[in-house]
Amino acid sequence: MxxxxxxxxxxxxxxxxxxxxxxxxxxxxxxxxxxxxxxxxxxxxxxxxxxxxxxxxxxxxLDLPVPEVERVLDRDAADEALERAVAGQLREVGSQLLALRWKEAALRSLRDCAPDERAERLRLFGALPSPPSTDALAGFWRRLLPARLPGRLVTLVLDSVVPLLPEEPVPDQVLAFARLHALVTDPRLGLPGLRPAAPLPNGTYRPAVLYEGLAEAYTLSSDGVRAGRAPQDGGALDCFVSAYARACGESDTPVFRRRLVDLLARDQSLVLPRYWKLAAGLFAPGEPALGALHHHLSVALGAEVHGRLP
The missing domain is CATH 1.10.1660.10 (Multidrug-efflux Transporter Regulator; Chain: A; Domain 2)
Incomplete structure (x- = not known):
């Protein structure tokens, strides 16, 4: 000194x-x-x-960048700046930890699989973003949804069809997500033939009415599945048909139900069933996925129309 x-x-x-x-x-x-x-x-x-x-x-x-340090040292806003900086670093660390857990599960998947499967899995895992993100899945569904669907309904649909990524994934979940990501990002995937057509040729099709009604039907169906009820017993099937009828400005009649069965039978794609099969293990245990509920209701409607209900 x-x-x-x-x-x-x-x-x-x-x-x-x-x-x-x-x-x-x-x-x-x-x-x-x-x-x-x-x-x-x-x-x-x-x-x-x-x-x-x-x-x-x-x-x-704590890995705070110098500009953040400068804000923290500003006496007029020190407490608020430090709080924001710490919160930001916590998010960053959480993201890094999530990426590491997914990397660990992917490595375990590679270690435990048969030698002739490793090249494919390595390619799938290498195509995933780090940290993992469901942005590609959300983009896939946004392209499928009708144009000019209200934002609140788009959000409602995305919350139902895009699974939340597990924070502690097991190898099977990482592999399923990698295959799901490859499915929705495949450049050969074309929307013609994949995007659902207007429900029925007659009337004025109102997609917002359809999606609002289907959301209610799926909720009823989900409750029924957990309670062990058939779709026609809990009102889910009637709500399902009513959503289509109201969207077209028609009434729920036996004739309409027969036409709807034909439409649902035609409105098939190999992509969506595969999507739901791969995504099944990523949704919360015990919660039926939306795709399974739609199939459940469609099958029940077909059985009713063709007289096969007990």
Whole structure:
């Protein structure tokens, strides 16, 4: 320490266990208070600078970028800036941990599979984003949904058809998601023949009415499945048919039901059944997926129309 009780830049660096270059960097950005200058123009620092430098090191140890550190050191907004910075770092760490858990499950899948399966799995896992994301799945469904469907209904549909990624995935789940991701991002996948047609040729088709009604029908069907009821016993089947009828401005009649059975039989794609098969293990256990509920109701309607109900 100099006779005036201050430190040179080298002494401050030594006390803080950092390089002189580091001290100069933070000083040049105005983050370290200078107690004065020597007659030769050299910087002098006091205890306050040492405390500030140690605090900066603590913030940087949390991987806060320098601009965030500057905001935290702004006395007028220090508490709020630190809270935001910590929250942001927690999100970042959570994302990194999720990516590592998915990587671990993928490696276990590669380790445990047959040798002739490894090349395919490696290709599938290599195509996944890191950290894993369901953006591609949501984009797939957005392309399928009718144009100009209200945003609230788009959100409702996406919440029902795009599974939440497990935070602690097992190898089978990572493999299923990798195959699901490959399915929806396949450049050969064309929407013609995949996008459902207007429900029935007659009347004015109102897709918002259809999707609102189907949401109610699927909820009833899901409750019925968990309770062990048949679709026609809990009102789910009637609600399902009514959604289509109201969307077309028609009435629910035996004739309409026969036409609807024919439509549902034609409106088939190999892609969607595969989607639901792969996604099944990613939804919450015990919760029937929307695709399974739709199939459940369609089969029940066909059985009723063709007189096969008990």
């Amino acid at each position: 100099l006779p005036d009780g201050l430190w040179s830049i080298g002494e401050l660096a030594a006390r803080a266990d950092v390089t002189v270059k580091t001290v100069r960097f933070y000083s040049d950005r105005g983050l370290l208070p200078e107690a004065g200058r020597s007659s030769g123009g050299h910087r002098r620092y006091g205890v306050e600078a040492l405390d500030r430098l140690r605090f900066i090191r603590s913030l940087r140890a």
